[in-house]
Amino acid sequence: MGNLAGKKVFISAADQGIGRATAERLIQAGCDIYIHYHSAEDGPKELIALAHSLGQKAASGKADLILPAEAERCVLAGAEFLGGIDILINNAGGIVARKWLGEIDGQFWRTVIDINMTTMLNVTQSALPFLKAASEGASIINLASLAGRSGGHSGSLVYSTTKGAVLTWTRSLAAELGEHGIRVNAVAPGLILGTNFHNRHTTKASAEETIKSIPLGRAGTPEDVARVITFLAAEYDGFVSGATIDINGGIYRM
Structure with missing residues (x-):
């Protein structure tokens, strides 16, 4: 694993939850960082x-x-402040609300797609020249979800669809950017408590029922995800690319 000291990181939506835990861990690893937030x-x-x-x-x-x-x-x-970008973490995303098929209208469909996919497109396109210029190679980590693997719980149809698309985006981008020394990977977290996502959209009863099915017998934490992202970030000069690492306690196995 590469040394992260002095590496330049741009991370989106790092005001709480997984993004905040990841930013904190990367700072502790020695990175300089530019933190995007929405509110x-x-x-x-x-x-x-x-x-x-x-x-x-x-x-x-x-x-x-x-x-x-x-x-x-x-x-x-961010690039001007840092003097470039070595590591890009696309963390922005959300479910917005739980809506079943018959309740989904065009506006809701477009909103969830924009939050989970258009943001990733816009940020990655803007960062691309700086990632290409990184002298020791660069690393992109995209936040997907177990929902993109399994389809998610009822009411998460649009969200799950977008997170499945993030997995394909990651594989395609790894093929496209490899010639520039840019590694592209994703993480797919399962039930990660202590985030706005689950505080707003997952009931206590639902979380407890899910935990019963997790082989490790507990929900995940933002720090669990941050550790894996930090590993992938440090692989800016490594051979891991086009991969998705599942972080779900063993509830979903491929």
Whole structure:
């Protein structure tokens, strides 16, 4: 695994949950970091303070990544602050609401696709010149979901569809960018408690029922996912590309 000290990271939606835990772990590994957020600024401020306490560079920027111009502005600000981008973490995403097939209208369909896929397109396109210029190779990590593997629970049809698309996006992008020394991988978390996603959209009863089926006998934490992302980030000069690592306690096995 490569040394992350001094590596330049752009991470989206790192104000809470998996994104925040990942940013914190990468800072502790020695990375300089630019933290995108959509609304809540408290998390990024605390992460910046942590980085500064360790003598590292960190800054944050607010943007609606669905809008191409805002995504480009945010990424360019990050690249200018960091002096480039070695590692891109596409963490933005969400279910918005649980809706069954008969309840899905065009606006909801487009919104969920935009949040989970258009953001990834806009950020990755904007970051591409800087990733290509990374002197020791670069690493992209995309946040997928167990729902993209298994289809998810009822009411997550559109979300699960987009997360399945992220898996294909990852494989296709790995083939396309390999010649530039850019590795592209994904993680597919299962039940990860302590995130806004599950706080809003998963009931206590549903979580407890799922945990009964998890071979390791517990739900995951944001830190469980952050450890795997950090490994993939450090593979900027490695041979892992086009892969998806499942983080679900053994409930789904391939």
